[in-house]
Amino acid sequence: xxxxxxxxxxxxxxxxxxxxxxxxxxxxxxxxxxxxxxxxxxxxxxxxxxxxxxxxxxxxxxxxxxxxxxxxxxxxxxxxxxxxxxxxxxxxxxxxxxxxxxxxxxxxxxxxxxxxxxxxxxxxxxxxxxxxxxxxxxxxxxxxxxxxxxxxxxxxxxxxxxxxxxxxxxxxxxxxxxxxxxxxxxxxxxxxxxxxxxxxxxxxxxxxxxxxxxxxxxxxxxxxxxxxxxxxxxxxxxxxxxxxxxxxxxxxxxxxxxxxxxxxxxxxxxxxxxxxxxxxxxxxxxxxxxxxxxxxxxxxxxxxxxxxxxxxxxxxxxxxxxxxxxxxxxxxxxxxxxx
Numbered sequence: 001x002x003x004x005x006x007x008x009x010x011x012x013x014x015x016x017x018x019x020x021x022x023x024x025x026x027x028x029x030x031x032x033x034x035x036x037x038x039x040x041x042x043x044x045x046x047x048x049x050x051x052x053x054x055x056x057x058x059x060x061x062x063x064x065x066x067x068x069x070x071x072x073x074x075x076x077x078x079x080x081x082x083x084x085x086x087x088x089x090x091x092x093x094x095x096x097x098x099x100x101x102x103x104x105x106x107x108x109x110x111x112x113x114x115x116x117x118x119x120x121x122x123x124x125x126x127x128x129x130x131x132x133x134x135x136x137x138x139x140x141x142x143x144x145x146x147x148x149x150x151x152x153x154x155x156x157x158x159x160x161x162x163x164x165x166x167x168x169x170x171x172x173x174x175x176x177x178x179x180x181x182x183x184x185x186x187x188x189x190x191x192x193x194x195x196x197x198x199x200x201x202x203x204x205x206x207x208x209x210x211x212x213x214x215x216x217x218x219x220x221x222x223x224x225x226x227x228x229x230x231x232x233x234x235x236x237x238x239x240x241x242x243x244x245x246x247x248x249x250x251x252x253x254x255x256x257x258x259x260x261x262x263x264x265x266x267x268x269x270x271x272x273x274x275x276x277x278x279x280x281x282x283x284x285x286x287x288x289x290x291x292x293x294x295x296x297x298x299x300x301x302x303x304x305x306x307x308x309x310x311x312x313x314x315x316x317x318x319x320x321x322x323x324x325x326x327x328x329x330x331x332x333x334x335x336x337x338x339x
Contacts, residue, residue, distance in 0.1 A: 001298045033054035061299050066244040071307070075241045078304075078311040081233035085149055086110055086315075088223045092145040098137045107319040108142075114316050116308070144213055147202060149223075152190070154268065156227040157261035159186040164235075168251040192220055194265050235260040237307070241300040242288060249291045259287030282304065 063071070090105040100108070108131035115123030125146050132142030162183035188194060192215050199213040215223075235257025243252060263283035270279045281301040288297050 025061065025332065051208065063303070065296075065299075066241065066303070070240050070244045071303075074237045074304070075307045075311060076307075077101075077233045077237035077240070078308045079314065081230045081237060082110075082113075082224045082311045082315055084230035084233070084309065088152065089149045090225050091219060091223060091226075092148055092213075092215075093132075093141065095215055096141050096145065096213070098135075098141055100135055100137070103319070103322055106137055107322075108135060109311070110315045110319045113312055117312075144199065146205075147193075148199065148213055149318060150268070151198075152223055153227050154265055155186045156191050156224050157231055157265050158182045158261055159190075160228055160231050161258040161261045161265075162186070164254045165262075168254035168258055190224060191221065194218060195220065230256055231261045231264075234264070234308075238300075238304050241304055242292070245296050245300065247292050249288065255287070259284060263287070 027241040059189065086106050086109040089109045089257050090100055090102070093100060093105070108128060112124050112128035112131050115125075115127045125143060128146050129142045130141040133139060159182075164182045189198065236253060238260045239252050239256030242249060242256060249255060266283045267280035281298060284301040284304070285294050285297045
């Protein structure tokens with residue numbers, strides 16, 4: 001352990017106080033963060049409002065053909081699907097030695113998630129790192145937890161799609177059997193030792209120093225189970241909207257779960273589309289094209305996106321309102337002990 005230099009004044013908390021200069025670097029950093037927060041919120045509000053305004057006609061048409069009860073059920077399932085990844089993020093942070101209180105951790109995750117509606121595909125990560133630092137969590141650990149949550153989301157989505165679509169549409173297995181090779185690949189990629197390997201490779205690719213992420217089997221299994229449940233909730237959310245069209249689609253639930261998972265992965269990979277806008281809708285329409293007309297499917301796909309935007313905004317708003325006290329309690333509880 002390195003000893004402290006002699007002769008330097010100490011702060012009230014026992015550390016070495018800042019000396020020299022009119023302001024410390026940490027003070028300047030906090031000042032910039034205070035300026036960036038309203039800018040981030042303003043940019044998100046403008047992006048979400050523009051997205052909703054462009055899709056207003058499709059939303060109005062879809063609402064005319066579906067009951068308020070079905071809309072409420074679909075929104076509730078969307079809330080569940082969006083909430084579960086936040087638990088995974090907190091669990092992954094805790095496995096790295098940085099536990100958070102539920103209120104503080106969920107605030108950091110869900111407020112930052114609104115950044116995905118900005119073009120570029122990185123702003124939710126940037127916001128997540130900034131909010132995690134308020135909890136005395138180093139940016140590297142926050143970023144690795146976010147990257148790992150996204151990677152596990154993609155792998156669990158591919159795994160679930162490979163397990164559901166062959167039963168929902170058996171003809172797919174005969175025509176596109178090669179696509180379902182993603183299932184064993186996903187299983188291999190989810191092995192803890194393989195996770196450690198590809199997480200270290202990501203750090204090298206990004207030219208960021210960092211150790212590989214080593215997860216125990218219980219942590220990894222819990223994360224995958226929560227993410228699979230999230231995809232199930234999202235799939236059922238879209239299935240309710242499709243069912244409202246009045247067409248009898250065989251194996252509707254399985255088909256909705258598998259198609260929605262694939263649609264999300266496609267939208268995620270096209271990073272130039274904010275939150276996969278347009279890409280996800282195209283895959284959803286294609287997945288049900290043999291059962292329903294494209295126009296009706298598109299209106300429901302657009303309504304699905306709007307409901308999920310509402311779910312994200314509600315979660316961020318609730319967590320922001322209830323999380324400030326949790327942030328202060330978390331910071332005071334970790335003061336002097338954070339690395």
